[in-house]
Amino acid sequence: MRIDEQAESLWIYDxxxxxxxxxxxxxxxxxxxxxxxxxxxxxxxxxxxxxxxIWSLRDRKVVGTIGVAIEDAFLSRAGGHMVVxxxxxxxxxxxxxxxxxxxxxxxxxxxxxxxxxxxxxxALACGTIQExxxxxxxxxxxxxxxEVSTKDINQISFSPDGRFCAIRFGDxxxxxxxxxxxxxxxxxxxxxxxxxxxxxxxxxxxxxxxxLTHSEMRAYExxxxxxxxxxxxxxxxxxxxxxxxKTTDGRFLLIHRSVGGMGPAPWWSKLPGVGRLLRRERxxxxxxxxxxxxxxxxxxxxxxxxxxxxxxxxxxLVTAHFENDRRVLxxxxxxxxxxxxxxxxxxxxxxxxxxxxxxxxxxxxxxxNTAGG
Numbered sequence: 036m037r038i039d040e041q042a043e044s045l046w047i048y049d050x051x052x053x054x055x056x057x058x059x060x061x062x063x064x065x066x067x068x069x070x071x072x073x074x075x076x077x078x079x080x081x082x083x084x085x086x087x088x089i090w091s092l093r094d095r096k097v098v099g100t101i102g103v104a105i106e107d108a109f110l111s112r113a114g115g116h117m118v119v120x121x122x123x124x125x126x127x128x129x130x131x132x133x134x135x136x137x138x139x140x141x142x143x144x145x146x147x148x149x150x151x152x153x154x155x156x157x158a159l160a161c162g163t164i165q166e167x168x169x170x171x172x173x174x175x176x177x178x179x180x181x182e183v184s185t186k187d188i189n190q191i192s193f194s195p196d197g198r199f200c201a202i203r204f205g206d207x208x209x210x211x212x213x214x215x216x217x218x219x220x221x222x223x224x225x226x227x228x229x230x231x232x233x234x235x236x237x238x239x240x241x242x243x244x245x246x247l248t249h250s251e252m253r254a255y256e257x258x259x260x261x262x263x264x265x266x267x268x269x270x271x272x273x274x275x276x277x278x279x280x281k282t283t284d285g286r287f288l289l290i291h292r293s294v295g296g297m298g299p300a301p302w303w304s305k306l307p308g309v310g311r312l313l314r315r316e317r318x319x320x321x322x323x324x325x326x327x328x329x330x331x332x333x334x335x336x337x338x339x340x341x342x343x344x345x346x347x348x349x350x351x352l353v354t355a356h357f358e359n360d361r362r363v364l365x366x367x368x369x370x371x372x373x374x375x376x377x378x379x380x381x382x383x384x385x386x387x388x389x390x391x392x393x394x395x396x397x398x399x400x401x402x403x404n405t406a407g408g
Contacts, residue, residue, distance in 0.1 A: 045076060047090065056095055061088070065117070066110045073098065073130050075110055075117065087119070089133050099133030107146065115154040116174040120144075127157070127177050137177020143170070151193035151200070156180060156217045158193065158200075171217045181219030190232065194239030195285055199257045201233045201242055211244065213260060223260030236326035237285035243326065245279070252290075254329045264329050266322065268292055280345070287332075287349030290322040291340065323352060323369050333369045345369075 045061030048054065062077035062085055078088040078100060085105050089098040107120040116136070117128045125139040139159070145167075147160035154174060162168045169183040169191070183200060185191065190203040193216075200214045209231055213222040228246035235242055241263065245252035252266040268277055268290065277292035321343050323333040333352060344353045352367040 043079060045074075047074065057090065057097075059088070059090075059097075065108045073114055075108075075114070075130065077105065077108075080104070087117070089130055098131070101128055101133055109148040109150075109157075111150040111154055111157070111174065113150075113154040116150075116157070118148045118157055118159070125159075127172070127174055136175065139172070139177065149193060150174075151197035151216060153197060155197060158183075160185070171219060173217070180217035183214060183219045192233040192235060192242075194235040194257065195237055196239040198239050199235070199242070201235070201257075203227070203231065203233060211242075213242065213257065215258075222258065225255065225260055232279075234279070234281070234288070234326075235285075236329075238327050241326060241329055243288070245277075252324075266324065266331060268320070268322070278343075281326075282345060282349050283347045286325065286327055287345060288322075288324040288326050289343060289345040289352075290324070291320075291343045293319045293340075321352070321354060323349065325349070333367065335367070338365075 043060055043062060045057075045059055046055060047057045049056055060079050062079060065075045065077065065087060072091065072093055074090040074092060076088055076090075077085045080086045080103050084103060086103050087101040087105055087108060089100070090096070091098050101117075101119060102121045104122050105119060106122070109118045110130075111117065115130055117130060118139075119126055119128055125144040127136040127139065128134065129136055143159075143161040145160040145162070149158040150156075151158055156171050156173050159170045159172060160167065161170045167185045169185055170179060171181040171183070172178065173180055183191075183202065185202070187204055188202055189205070189209065192201045193199070194201075197216055199222075200216055200219070202212045202214070204210045204212070209227045209229060211225045211227050211231070211233065213224075214220060215222055225244075227244055231244050231246040233242060233244060235257070240257055242255045242257050243252055244255065245268065250268045252268060254263045254265070255261065256263055277290050280289045281287070282289075319336070319338065319340050321333075321335040321338075321340055322331060323345060324330070325332050332349070335352070335354065338354065339356050339358070340354045341357060342355045345351070346353075350369050352369055354365050354367065356363045356365065
């Protein structure tokens with residue numbers, strides 16, 4: 036498939052056979068297709084208006100069209116339902132038969148729509164600016180399931196499976212409230228450091244909270260609020276904010292933080308002959324976390340890493356470094372042992388200690404023999 040914006044056309048191809056299946060007028064996708072069943076796109080209508088066209092990939096034919104003056108539309112992640120705004124009115128539609136399921140109160144729905152429950156329910160931003168709230172509605176019936184007040188909220192995060200909703204209030208300090216969807220049942224509250232950010236694991240069982248000022252990431256059990264583990268992020272508030280990136284499936288987390296200056300010299304660097312062989316570390320740190328298992332899988336510290344990238348399966352880490360005016364790329368097996376950063380310094384230091392001990396022992400033996408002679 037491809038969109039020709041100048042010609043306002045949509046071409047649909049069978050890539051296995053290389054044949055054109057259909058060509059029709061189009062103004063672009065409602066959202067990039069997330070399902071293998073349907074293509075949902077805007078279709079030109081009369082008088083500068085637009086409607087929505089649905090094309091079945093499975094049956095290779097048009098399912099139908101929706102509306103005549105569509106203002107806005109949101110497609111669920113699973114691709115089975117849409118929330119549509121037409122002529123100021125909001126409604127829920129089923130994609131498979133291009134049929135309207137339910138009308139929504141016009142005076143309540145605002146623009147933002149999320150689908151935390153896949154094809155089960157939608158979270159709609161409703162109310163006024165003074166009294167905002169989220170409504171959780173059943174996509175199959177349009178029935179109201181629960182409400183969440185969003186007044187004075189700084190962040191709201193939904194678990195990927197749609198079971199939980201975490202809300203952060205305030206800044207000095209902030210409070211996180213966990214709710215169970217779709218009824219918006221309160222579960223627990225936690226007081227968090229200022230400016231904390233919220234991330235759910237892929238399975239929704241763990242809520243990760245990290246704050247730049249506290250240089251740590253905490254893992255709470257979503258259902259109970261129990262603190263399960265804490266990951267230390269080197270650095271402090273004076274340093275740059277860490278880069279935090281999820282893999283495509285949301286299971287693995289890549290954290291990269293650059294900290295200025297050199298790390299402290301270890302005590303054994305003061306041994307004779309060791310200090311000049313030692314290569315000082317920089318304090319940049321790269322972490323790979325398994326979010327479902329709540330464990331650290333890989334830590335790279337002191338390699339002067341300028342950027343990093345984690346593969347979608349979370350098994351290969353690619354890092355970029357500046358060394359002797361050259362740019363070097365390295366690939367790491369996340370599941371294997373990390374090579375020593377100081378291939379000369381550490382072994383040489385230990386070796387120097389052994390050599391010095393043998394030398395001193397030899398000297399002592401020589402002195403004794405001389406004295407005895």
